[in-house]
Amino acid sequence: MNGHDTAVYRFGGFLLVPKERVLLHEGEPVALAGKAFDLLVTLVSQAGHLATKDELLQRVWPGLVVEEVNLSVNMSAIRKALARSSDAAKWIETIPRQGYRFKAPVEVDDIATLDASRMNSTAPQPLEAPSSRAAKRIRPRPAWLASGALALVLAVALGWFAFGGTTPYAAVAVLPFATDTPTNAHLADGIAEEAINALTRVAELRVASRASAFRFRSADPLDAGRRLDVPAVVTGSLAMNGEGLTLQVELVDVARAAQVWSSRYEVALTELPQLQGRVIDDLTRSLGVRSAANSETKRLAQNPTQNADAYRAYLQGRFLWNQRSESALRGAVEHFRRAIDLDPAFTLAFSALADTYTTLGYLSYDAPAATFPVARPYAMKAIALDPSLSQAHASLAYIRFYFDWDWAGASEAFRRAIELNPNDPVAHQWHAIYLLAAGRPDDGMKEISRAQRLDPLSLPINTDVGFHHYYNGRYSEAIAQLQAVLGMKSDFGIAHLWLGRSYLEVGRLDESLAATASAEANAPEWPVLVAGRGYTLGVMRRAGEARAVVDEMDHLSKRRFVTAYGVALVYAGLGEKDRAFAWLEKAFAERSHWLVWLRIDPRWKNLRDDPRFPALVERMKYPS
Numbered sequence: 001m002n003g004h005d006t007a008v009y010r011f012g013g014f015l016l017v018p019k020e021r022v023l024l025h026e027g028e029p030v031a032l033a034g035k036a037f038d039l040l041v042t043l044v045s046q047a048g049h050l051a052t053k054d055e056l057l058q059r060v061w062p063g064l065v066v067e068e069v070n071l072s073v074n075m076s077a078i079r080k081a082l083a084r085s086s087d088a089a090k091w092i093e094t095i096p097r098q099g100y101r102f103k104a105p106v107e108v109d110d111i112a113t114l115d116a117s118r119m120n121s122t123a124p125q126p127l128e129a130p131s132s133r134a135a136k137r138i139r140p141r142p143a144w145l146a147s148g149a150l151a152l153v154l155a156v157a158l159g160w161f162a163f164g165g166t167t168p169y170a171a172v173a174v175l176p177f178a179t180d181t182p183t184n185a186h187l188a189d190g191i192a193e194e195a196i197n198a199l200t201r202v203a204e205l206r207v208a209s210r211a212s213a214f215r216f217r218s219a220d221p222l223d224a225g226r227r228l229d230v231p232a233v234v235t236g237s238l239a240m241n242g243e244g245l246t247l248q249v250e251l252v253d254v255a256r257a258a259q260v261w262s263s264r265y266e267v268a269l270t271e272l273p274q275l276q277g278r279v280i281d282d283l284t285r286s287l288g289v290r291s292a293a294n295s296e297t298k299r300l301a302q303n304p305t306q307n308a309d310a311y312r313a314y315l316q317g318r319f320l321w322n323q324r325s326e327s328a329l330r331g332a333v334e335h336f337r338r339a340i341d342l343d344p345a346f347t348l349a350f351s352a353l354a355d356t357y358t359t360l361g362y363l364s365y366d367a368p369a370a371t372f373p374v375a376r377p378y379a380m381k382a383i384a385l386d387p388s389l390s391q392a393h394a395s396l397a398y399i400r401f402y403f404d405w406d407w408a409g410a411s412e413a414f415r416r417a418i419e420l421n422p423n424d425p426v427a428h429q430w431h432a433i434y435l436l437a438a439g440r441p442d443d444g445m446k447e448i449s450r451a452q453r454l455d456p457l458s459l460p461i462n463t464d465v466g467f468h469h470y471y472n473g474r475y476s477e478a479i480a481q482l483q484a485v486l487g488m489k490s491d492f493g494i495a496h497l498w499l500g501r502s503y504l505e506v507g508r509l510d511e512s513l514a515a516t517a518s519a520e521a522n523a524p525e526w527p528v529l530v531a532g533r534g535y536t537l538g539v540m541r542r543a544g545e546a547r548a549v550v551d552e553m554d555h556l557s558k559r560r561f562v563t564a565y566g567v568a569l570v571y572a573g574l575g576e577k578d579r580a581f582a583w584l585e586k587a588f589a590e591r592s593h594w595l596v597w598l599r600i601d602p603r604w605k606n607l608r609d610d611p612r613f614p615a616l617v618e619r620m621k622y623p624s
Contacts, residue, residue: 009044011104012085016044025084034250034262035060035070036077043078043092043102052099061237061248069220070235070250075100077258168288169232172199173208175224176217177236177247184245188238189214189322190315191247191276194304195234198280200423201390202289206230209425210322212457215489225254228457232260232287244268249279251286261286273303273311305349310342314349321356326365332356347385347392354379354395361593362402364527367561368591372403390421394430401434402593407623410434425455429464437596438623441472459485463495470502471600478502493522497529500536505602509540525556531566535603538573546574563587565594569603581612588619595620 009016015024018041023030032040038060043051053071061070075092082088091104174196177188193210200207208228216224225233236249244267251261263282267275305311317335320328333356339349354375361371376399382392397413400406414431421427428451435444448468451461462485469478482499485492500515513536520529534549550570553562568583587595598604599617607613 006110007045008109009041010107010109011044011047012082012087012091014082014085016041023081030081030084031260032077032081032258034074034259036074036081036259039071039074040078040081043100044106047102047104047106050095050099050101054099056099073220073222073252073257074259077256080256080258168204169230170204171206171208171230172232172234172287173213173216173225173228173230174199174234175219175221175236176214177238177249178218179237180239184238184240186316186319187240187245187272187312188236190318191238191279192234192236193318193322194276194315195279195283197391199283199287201421202284203422205287205289206423206454209455209458211460212455215457215459221252222254222257225252231255234283243270245272247275247279249283251283269312270308272308273305276311277303305339305343305346307343307346310339310346310349313339313342314346314352317349317352317356321352321359324359324363326360326363329356329360329363329365333360345385347382347389350378350385351382351389351392351395354382354392354399358395358398358402362398364561364563368403368593370561372399372591372593375399388420390417390424390427393417393420394424394427397434398430401437402596403591405596405620407438407621411438423454425451425458425461428454429461432464432468436468436471437600439599441468444468445472457488459489459492460494462488463492463498466495466502467498470498470505471597473505473602475502475505479506491518491522493519496522497532500532501603504536504539509536512536513540525560527553527556527560527562527566530556531563531569534566534570535573538570538575543574546570563592563594564590565592572604572606575606577607577610580607581610581616584616588616 007018009018013026014030015022015027017023021037023032023037023040039056042056042059053068056071057068060074079088079092082091087104091102093101093103095101174192177192179185179188192214196207196210196213199205208230212228213224216228221233221235225231231254233252233254234249235252236247238248239246247265247267249263249265250259252258253260261282263279265275265278305314313335317332317339320332320335323329333353336349336353336356339346340353343349357371357375357378360366361368361375375395379392379395379399382389383396386392393413394417397410397417400413401410404410411434414427414434417427418424418431428447432444432447432451435441435447445468448461448464452458452465455461463482466478466481466485469475469481479499479502482495482502485495486499489495496515496519500512500519503509503512503515513533516529516533516536520526520533523529530549530553534546534553537543537549538546550567553567553570556562564583564586568580568587571577571580571583584598598620599622604613
């Protein structure tokens with residue numbers, strides 16, 4: 001807003017001082033932060049004239065791609081701020097599909113020659129022509145006296161804004177940042193995601209997870225905030241310009257429909273790691289959760305790496321990791337490896353690489369022995385570099401649980417991860433799964449409920465609530481919960497998977513098969529689903545089709561990893577016990593992570609009365 005550096009505007013008892021970013025009403029400060037303030041200056045400076053939406057977007061958000069909804073959010077904040085005057089409702093005229101016009105009478109002065117005796121006047125005159133204003137400003141007066149009085153009022157106002165206007169927010173959502181081109185999406189998403197990860201470590205702040213917040217891409221931030229049940233929402237937009245980038249970040253108060261903080265960062269690409277720290281530092285202060293003595297929030301703002309190329313490789317890896325497809329995960333491995341090659345002390349890259357390998361193993365894209373043991377040293381290295389990194393402890397717990405079957409070691413690692421970051425819903429989600437498999441279903445249900453409270457709109461967490469009902473034999477509750485998840489997102493494949501299994505246990509076999517088919521539509525040739533289909537066909541006494549599934553899995557195994565646990569299930573569905581046990585032995589040999597569910601998986605019901613089955617359960621060494 002450099003064009004208004006010395007202008008001061010008076011209207012309806014208000015004094016607007018752009019240079020000092022202060023708005024007063026009858027001498028009292030009025031809170032109006034960030035882009036709402038800039039928008040008001042733009043409207044008032046051309047009072048009586050139409051300001052088009054395009055013009056406002058270009059003036060207030062220069063060089064950035066910004067959704068039009070930002071205009072309505074900030075205009076609402078302006079109207080609320082001006083409501084101190086009974087005439088304010090008439091001041092801002094909305095011109096449908098075009099823009100806005102400021103209609104209040106406005107008087108313009110210069111900050112250097114403003115008459116202090118008129119600062120609290122409530123009778124502004126109409127906006128004068130430039131020549132008349134220039135003539136008015138020529139009259140002689142002791143400028144030092146006027147500017148000194150103004151400085152006193154401004155000092156009081158600025159002091160109020162700096163020390164009296166921030167109420168801590170209890171919860172926040174960071175929405176995905178907009179970008180000028182899809183090729184920069186990994187940067188925009190990565191910066192937003194790292195902000196989420198950092199803010200979850202603030203003990204007194206609840207933060208919507210990435211999975212929930214990123215469902216509201218390009219959404220109205222007020223609607224997103226209400227649906228996520230948070231009082232504050234962070235939005236942003238990123239634009240690249242040669243060897244630099246511009247990032248605009250804003251904090252919106254949902255209840256007041258007001259933008260309460262905004263900052264524009266212009267940095268060279270070589271400064272990208274430092275940018276992340278600056279954003280976190282500014283956000284924690286703007287949210288009111290930071291104190292100068294708070295060592296944790298200070299640590300959050302530390303640069304993750306000093307190497308800009310390493311950080312860009314890391315963000316690209318995170319972007320791919322979040323897609324969860326096999327090809328994306330393999331691409332993520334390469335980017336994380338490059339980040340580590342460029343900076344061998346890059347803690348987050350080591351932790352992310354551990355997560356990527358465990359995900360490749362968990363989703364059965366690769367054999368357990370080719371993934372979980374590979375992930376272990378990366379998780380350990382991340383912990384060695386930063387013992388306080390919660391996600392690295394969670395990754396280690398995941399490995400101990402699913403591959404080592406080290407129940408005590410997994411429990412300790414989960415405990416440490418949650419102790420370090422009690423606000424991380426994913427850590428609670430994973431811990432809940434461990435507790436269920438370990439034979440503590442009530443504790444597991446409490447823990448998944450805690451994860452759900454932290455992140456009520458998370459599709460994976462809400463699905464896992466149904467998963468817990470399923471493994472506790474509460475099939476009707478599982479069906480209701482999973483149907484509710486599909487009401488949130490009808491093509492969420494994992495919910496279809498567990499819904500199919502739940503239908504199976506209550507005898508709704510056709511619906512079970514249909515739910516599995518819906519899941520397979522989103523993940524064709526995923527061995528877990530193929531095996532589920534084969535088992536269901538066996539239970540339905542469609543033996544020929546079930547055996548065809550065994551052949552299908554055999555052909556599939558020549559191109560990718562197929563877990564022996566799944567083949568064993570198909571034979572169990574067919575009632576062929578000897579073959580089922582033979583393939584379960586192979587599952588032990590491959591160290592199948594699905595075996596942690598052996599004791600409570602209801603699909604083994606036909607094998608439980610065979611003495612070979614308890615012998616297999618004993619080998620899992622479940623905690624007593």
